[in-house]
Amino acid sequence: METLFKRPITELGFTPPWSPEASSSQSGRVGSADANHAIGQRIFGATPPSLPSSVATDFMTITVSHRHLYWAVPAARLHRSVAEHAQLGLELLPQLTGASKTLLAKALSESSLLAGRLEFFDLQQPELAQPSFVIALQAAHEGGDSLLGAATLAHMAFAPAFSGDASRAEEARERIRAARAFARRGGANAEMVAWLDAVEAEVETRFGDTRRALNLVHHAEETYQEHDAETQPSPAWLDWFSPIRLAGFKGNTLMVAGRGREARETLEEVLSDLPEEEVKQRSIYLSDAAAASILENNPERACQFLEEALDAVGRNWYATAMDRIKTVRQSLRQWDSLPAVRSLDERLYDWHTTVSSFVG
Template sequence: MVNMTTSGNAALRAARQSLGYRSQAALADALTKTARTIGLRVAVTARTVRRWESAEPPWPQTEHAAALEALFKRPIAELGFIPPWSDESTPTRPTVRTAADLQTAQRHFPGAAAALPASVATDYVAITVSYRHLYWSLPATRLHRSVAEHAQLGIDLLQQVPDPAKAALAKAVSESSLLAGRLEFFDLQQPELSQPSFVLALQAAHEGDDVLLASAILAHMAFAPAFSGDASRAEEARDRLRAARAFARRGNASAEMIAWLDAVEAEVETRFGDTRRALSLIHHAEETYEEYDSDTNPSPTWLDWFSPTRLAGFKGNTLIIAGRGREARETLERVIVDLPEDAVKQKSIYLADLAAAAVLEKNPEEACTHLESALDQLGRTWYATAMDRIKAVRQSLRQWDSLPAVRALDDRLYDWHTTVNSLVG
């Protein structure tokens, strides 16, 4: 066994040399180029490779890990890296296959050796569609494991279905992994899990040659830097969106999808403090949506998380951040009326935003009423992102702590049910 304390990460160094890269700089260049081929715009430096070949190599960032796996055609755990979750401290995620596993499945099992009929892919796609629908009604903690395991099952099936069925199967694997990432990021608030899911979804979209799915995945990958609170990550988020728009153009995206990309970019700019730019993007999205013709250029069926009503919801939140309480209230009141009955998760978000608008208008009692309604929604379907919004509005009510309405809200906010859900959900 190699003594890592004296010789550094011998596994990675040996793998590098086996591919003919005589220096760390040469490997860095190769990884940067490989990242481009799988749709990632990241740069690897010789300094980063030097850290990876040290005696205590850090676990690579998600995009770097994908590039390593794509170049070496093996999981990064076989390159001398020890996963930070190796103590099995992450309770909700099943064993995760990597992007390299997906490539291996496609490379080593040609159609002639297929062990399963093409109908398996059809059945897998049908289950994927069912999970897409269940997202709106099932609690995330119940749905997540099934969706994540479904994505892993798809990778295994890619090894065994005939070649003509692989593209459809790869697209369904991509959608499943995207859904897992959405659950992890928005519902469970575990961004450290969501990014590997998004990378795997991107790789599967590449295998299925689905540029619109790739666009959607890249746009979702912009949320992590935007929600991080780290202003230095603004360009990272914007780069993801530039990539998403490039893929959307390549796939002749519908006006609806372009409007959604505008809304995502508006969310990013709002998070980084540029509400003027964000409102301009939302205005453009509204104009674009007016051009949408579902008969001439329909959206993909998986784009079920966006609508004119939800665009207005984006607008309401941006108006709040911009300090325009009355406009935000008027916008969000229309959103609540127009929202479908089954949009329980989104309704909790919009009620919390309505409460924030009430705070801007110096109406704490109305804010408390909206927050209690939001808690009613969370009692039906838990949504961690909504709870974050609720707690942020509660913090803004501190100057009215002595009001009976605020005290009653605290009794509700910190009852057994809500407290336990917020800690384990």
């Protein structure tokens, strides 16, 4: 808004949540552990007490640890820690100045972005994710980090895209356009640009334009060939994307486009190359491979993929993957009498999976 109106945010009638003037009546949130998820408490006094600059470095160290833990720790447990960490960052930010404040703002942005990712993808609570993404965007602005702003805006495009509401297509596309503008402003490298192509492809796939989505994937593949990690390294937090992940996007789009054989072959290559520790993504790709097998009228192979996906979800719960597994299972209705489908249902509705689907 400051860029658009060329005036400070405070002159436009808004108060950043880390501002000393922010009152307790302002009720956003970053995904804190309590029910209300308040984004900040009132900071009394006109001038908050100052803190040593080492606070920012220590805070960033924990943020980096959370980034690494995301791939191994159960989402519900990690979310509590990440959300409380982000809340702490909000309270600390007005007590720092200069370079230490900039560093803390960037760490806060990354923490809030991670909280939003956990809320949206892992816990399937999009109503909680949106305020977390807003805080991430505000903190990125405070830290002067356009690339974090671009990453946040791209994530904000997923909510309308996943809503199933066709009337929200332009909302998602507008956020992608904003993300690309921020990426250009921040001098994004080829990998970041390729990721934005992949996100836009996901958006277009969700809204039924698979032709444009595949064109975007093709552009991302070409862009990735220009990527030189040594001369143009990506931000450390961009750890959710790789050539393998891009191929996974492609497999999903091919599947939605009805090109079952191509989708399955692409996804099988992805699964063979995917690192063993990437359990969450494995469950997604297995589900998509199952859907592609259904397009090939091969329900037995689809059930094999889905059982493997359930194995992965059992090791590391991922609500988005479980939702996809159930969606693919619905496509097997005409084969309900097959032993393979009945065996799948025994796995899908056993005690562990059933309870986990409700408690997350």
